[in-house]
Amino acid sequence: ETGVTQSPTHLIKTRGQQVTLRCSSQSGHNTVSWYQQALGQGPQFIFQYYREEENGRGNFPPRFSGLQFPNYSSELNVNALELDDSALYLCASSGGGAALYNEQFFGPGTRLTVL
Amino acid sequence: GNSVTQMEGPVTLSEEAFLTINCTYTATGYPSLFWYVQYPGEGLQLLLKATKADDKGSNKGFEATYRKETTSFHLEKGSVQVSDSAVYFCALSDRVGAQKLVFGQGTRLTINP
Numbered sequence: 001e002t003g004v005t006q007s008p009t010h011l012i013k014t015r016g017q018q019v020t021l022r023c024s025s026q027s028g029h030n031t032v033s034w035y036q037q038a039l040g041q042g043p044q045f046i047f048q049y050y051r052e053e054e055n056g057r058g059n060f061p062p063r064f065s066g067l068q069f070p071n072y073s074s075e076l077n078v079n080a081l082e083l084d085d086s087a088l089y090l091c092a093s094s095g096g097g098a099a100l101y102n103e104q105f106f107g108p109g110t111r112l113t114v115l
Numbered sequence: 116g117n118s119v120t121q122m123e124g125p126v127t128l129s130e131e132a133f134l135t136i137n138c139t140y141t142a143t144g145y146p147s148l149f150w151y152v153q154y155p156g157e158g159l160q161l162l163l164k165a166t167k168a169d170d171k172g173s174n175k176g177f178e179a180t181y182r183k184e185t186t187s188f189h190l191e192k193g194s195v196q197v198s199d200s201a202v203y204f205c206a207l208s209d210r211v212g213a214q215k216l217v218f219g220q221g222t223r224l225t226i227n228p
Contacts, residue, residue, distance in 0.1 A: 042204050042218030056215055090158060104216060106158035
């Protein structure tokens with residue numbers, strides 16, 4: 001069983017640029033959540049996709065957007081990058097079923113540096 | 116809104132010492148509670164969870180009890196090992212909707228031999 005994978009591992013961009021981060025969910029999972037983890041902080045929820053539809057969003061501006069594809073992989077897009085966007089971006093996949101709680105399995109993350 | 120407050124780190128202990136990392140939460144309703152661990156260079160791994168009051172989650176010698184009356188979920192281990200060195204995150208999840216995780220700020224634990 002393949003776990004959650006993310007690409008790229010590291011990325012360096014300059015302020016004002018746009019970036020796309022990718023996530024492949026674990027086999028059998030239909031839900032993907034994205035989190036931003038600033039240095040020394042806990043992860044913060046950006047948004048979640050369930051069966052290709054956005055299913056909840058945290059307190060992030062509209063320049064953070066996402067997609068989920070029919071194979072349940074996902075992209076996170078960030079436009080007009082700011083210095084404060086420098087962080088580790090984590091993707092988590094889960095079963096999305098009707099269970100009391102669907103455990104979220106995390107990928108290793110993409111480290112984004114904005115200069 | 117929901118929030119989680121963790122004991123500030125870093126925490127440094129000797130091998131075989133007793134570990135407690137405090138965690139308290141604020142939430143409406145009855146959230147599920149979790150401890151995640153992040154080893155250097157790796158993603159988050161679920162360590163243990165509890166889904167209702169008085170439940171005790173346990174894994175790899177770690178334990179935490181869901182205390183609704185004190186809104187706490189403290190992590191404990193009786194005898195830590197060098198391999199336990201990592202960053203530990205307390206988190207909660209609403210039981211409805213997106214089931215998003217709300218994390219504390221993390222506690223860095225270092226165990227010296």
